[in-house]
Amino acid sequence: MSLTIYNTLTRKKEEFIPVESGKVGFYLCGPTVYDYFHIGNARPFIVFDVFRRFLQYRGFEVTYVVNITDVDDKIINKSNQENRAPKEIADEYTKAYLEDLKKLKVKLADVLPKATEHISDMIALIRELLDHGIAYTLNGDVYFSVEKYNGYGKLSGKHIEDLKAGARVEIDERKNNPLDFALWKAAKPGEPFWEAPWGKGRPGWHIECSAMSMKYLGDRFDIHAGGEDLIFPHHENEIAQSCGTGKHAFAKYWLHNGFLKIRGEKMAKSKRNFLTAREILKRYPAEVLRLFFLQKHYRSPINYSEEILDETQVAWHRLQNFYRELNAKKLPEINEIVPDRLSAPAQKFFRFIEQNRSEMAAALEDDFNSAKAIGKLFEIVKEGNRLLNSEEISTDKQVVLNYLKKKLEEFDDFLGLLSREADNSSSENDLEAILEILLEVRNELRENKMWELADKIRNRLTEAGFSIEDRAKQSIIKKNKS
RNA sequence: GGCGGCGUAGCCAAGUGGCUAAGGCGACGGUCUGCAAAACCGUUAUUCAGCGGUUCGAAUCCGCUCGCCGCCUCCA
Known part of the structure; x- marks a missing residue:
């Protein structure tokens, strides 16, 4: 069965062919650790982690890298406001980030590189760009020259001329082109800095992802993902920096998740209309939040409201109750099912499960259509409940139910929708x-x-x-x- | 102004050229039950924002209109 994914770069669904057969290098843009992350930020963390685990389930050997941006304007601002060291802020929110992820049942990435621990890699990449003549220094800053890279705009579908005309681009007369972006920012007094051949300073925002993704995944890797607001300028700039010298091929597939909206608008820190994942987790179990996200296609915008989460919670109970019922029954263990040896009704049920199971997998293989897959899951639940409801459950049927329980758990290893421990032990x-x-x-x-x-x-x-x-x-x- | 997306039942949401338009929530009627909950059965879109076109055939392709959203600035 082939796997297709929608590639922002080509604007269409493509067959997924890994750079190296059987292996997947997967990079997700992680948080800037200056505050608790909100429920909208949680979407890529959850959805791409499920995607990664699904790839593992499909037999790929996945290396999953999610960076932590621990040096940045926003951290510095907060440090000035609160009169605390930037590192203290970054450490505090890094810890909170990891705690919240755990509560959301997101598995840790294989590598969680911090920007501050990869400055030398970034300096090396900037030097490469300077040597190639595609970047220039200006009073201790280093800028990337967008005009010297003719692929600029290919990810976002933008043209340099259109962007220039855009009224919202801030004009900095010193730069060769207003669109040129900082690779390195000269240190202002009191700011954290590192030594570089062109002066003291700190890296620009985009360079860390280029340097760290290639460090851990190689010059050419499979998937680079993030929220759709990162398409421009962040990912566009990453491509420019990484591919500008012609030395690196960079990411093959670009995946972007849609936004979470609240009251019809994008949820964003700057709009102050956000709810942190922490707050929501106090009101709803992680499984409900996961179901909320996975019931929709990852590329669609979705609306947040309490009503919708309440609805989701009812639906989740349906799933969870079914799983609990299966656990409550003492079902006979059997290693393998031989369909032909089952009674006709049991065999029918078995085939129904297998049919829906393969449809679930097929849905996920088609650009990760988790919404469709979950529809199938509920069909299995309905049929399972029907059987559970019948007066007498033959041994054959019990065997199939046990098989179903195992398969549910197998799927749940990447979906994370079932609460598996709560029912056995009460605190x-x-x-x-x-x-x-x-x-x-x-x-x-x-x-x-x-x-x-x-x-x-x-x-x-x-x-x-x-x-x-x-x-x-x-x-x-x-x-x-x- | 440039670029992109969306509009499917009361609500959430799959489906992107042809089997009965998935699934969930809600509502109504029923089964079960001392009552409740859970679960099950049935009903709930002759129609996919509107109009026109292409086609033997369109929610699905094309054009226009209306409405909503996003990116172009930090942003998941």
């Missing part, structure tokens, strides 16, 4: 809450002099290792240490 807090409810009910029984039932509860709890002491006004429960 201390849950236990206390339950005991409290039990006592409350029992007290009502006692008030109504329904002693028999009240005694039964007390006896059964004693058997289970809890002793109840009925005092005049209240009951006290104690856990007997064994």
Whole structure:
């Protein structure tokens, strides 16, 4: 089965042919660590991680690199505002970023390079560009000369002339062309800096991704991904820097996710209309957020609202309940299913599962259509529930249900939609809450002099290792240490 | 001004030339149930923003109109 992905560079779906057979080099633009990331930022983190794990499921050996931008204007601004060292800010939010990812059930990338730890790689790349005459220095800054790279604009479909005419391009008279962008910024007093042959300073925003992606994935790698607002200028500039000298081929496929909107507008830090992933995670389980994103195609814009998340949560319960039901049944273990040996109804069910399973995989192989795949998943749930509902479930059917459970888990290894541990163990807090409810009910029984039932509860709890002491006004429960 | 995208049921959302227009939420009716929840069954788009064209055939291709959004500046 071939895999197709939509490549922003060519504006069409293409068959995915890795640079090196069986392997995938995958780079995602990660966060600038100056604040908690918002729910819109979470979209690429979740969606591309699922895509990466799906590729692994498909048998590819994937190297997944997600950078951390820990030197940047925004970090410096915040450091000035709060009178703290930039590094302190970056460290704090790097930690928060990793915590939030974990809560969202996003698997760590194989490499998480920090910009500040790759300055020498960036300097080497800038030097290459200077030597090639495609970049120039200006009072300690280094700029890339867009006019000297004739591929400029090929990713975003923009033309240098149109961009110049655009009223919003800030004109800096010193630059050869207003579109020339900084590879290196000379240090201003009080700013963090590194030594470079052309002076003290820090790297421009775009150069880190070029340097670090090629360092870990090679001159030619497969996938470079990010939000669609990165197409221009960030990714356009990355291509220019990396390909400008003709020495590197850079990324083959460019993937971009659509935005999360809130009240009809793009959710963005600058618009102050954002909700952090942290906040939302307090209200909804990670699985609900994941389902919210995966129920839509990754390239479509989607709207955030509480109503939609509430809806998603109901849908998620449906999925989770089904999985819980499967777990509650003691299903017979079997290594392999031989369809021909199954009874006719069991065989029919088995074939239904297999059909939908392969359709799910096919949907994901078609530009990662997770929305369609999840539709199939719900069809399986419906049919499974129907079977679970029937009066007697034959051993054959139980065998197939167990098979289904395993396959669900297999898919869930990359989708991350099921809560797999919560149902087996309840925490201390849950236990206390339950005991409290039990006592409350029992007290009502006692008030109504329904002693028999009240005694039964007390006896059964004693058997289970809890002793109840009925005092005049209240009951006290104690856990007997064994 | 330049470039790109979107408009499918009450809501969310797949489908991009031809099988009954997926799936979820909601609503209504039913099964089950002491009640509730869950689950199941049935109903809920003769029609895909509007108009025109191409075609034997279009939600799907083309043109126009209307509405919405994004990029062109930091941005996932």
